[in-house]
Amino acid sequence: MRTGRLRTVHPVLWAGWAALAAGAVLCVIGWYGVSGERYAERQLPYLASCTIPGAALIVAGSVLLTHGRGALAAARVEELYGLLVAEEPADADESGQAAAIPLAVSRDLLMVPGGTLWHRADCPLVAGKVEAVPVDAKLLTSGELGPCPICDPAEETG
Structure with a gap:
C-alpha cells in the first residue's frame, strides 16, 4: 500500500x-x-x-x-x-462520528522477550508472533514494562 x-x-x-x-x-x-x-x-x-x-x-x-x-x-x-490504526467503519451514526471499536479486547496479556511493552493477546503488534510469551506479574509490578499505546491494556488492569 x-x-x-x-x-x-x-x-x-x-x-x-x-x-x-x-x-x-x-x-x-x-x-x-x-x-x-x-x-x-x-x-x-x-x-x-x-x-x-x-x-x-x-x-x-x-x-x-x-x-x-x-x-x-x-x-x-x-x-x-x-x-x-483501524479505519473508521462505514456505518457512522447520525452525529457523524463513528462508533469506537477497540483494536484489542482480549484479557490475556503478552510480551515479547527483550521488549519494553506489554500487550493484549489480540494486539496487532504481537498477534501471530510465536515469540510472544505471557507477561510475568513481577515485571508488571516492577514497572520494567509499559503498556502498549496501540491496544492500551492499562485501562483494564489499572
Whole structure:
C-alpha cells in the first residue's frame, strides 16, 4: 500500500542528485580553467561561468535531497500509521462520528522477550508472533514494562 506522495518524492530525489552531479562537473571545469591561467583577470571568467553556478547547483541539490528524504520519511510514517490504526467503519451514526471499536479486547496479556511493552493477546503488534510469551506479574509490578499505546491494556488492569 504505497501512497501517492511516495511517487512525487522520487523525482525530487533524482533532481537533487542531478543538480549535485552537474554542480560538481561545473566546479571541476571551473577549477581546470582557473588552474590554466596565470593572471587573475583571466581567471575571473571561469569563476563567473563555472565555479559559482556549480557551487549554487551543489547547494540546490543538497536542499532538494534533504527535502526529498524528509518527505519520503514522512510518507513512510503515514503509511505505517495507516497500517497500525483501524479505519473508521462505514456505518457512522447520525452525529457523524463513528462508533469506537477497540483494536484489542482480549484479557490475556503478552510480551515479547527483550521488549519494553506489554500487550493484549489480540494486539496487532504481537498477534501471530510465536515469540510472544505471557507477561510475568513481577515485571508488571516492577514497572520494567509499559503498556502498549496501540491496544492500551492499562485501562483494564489499572
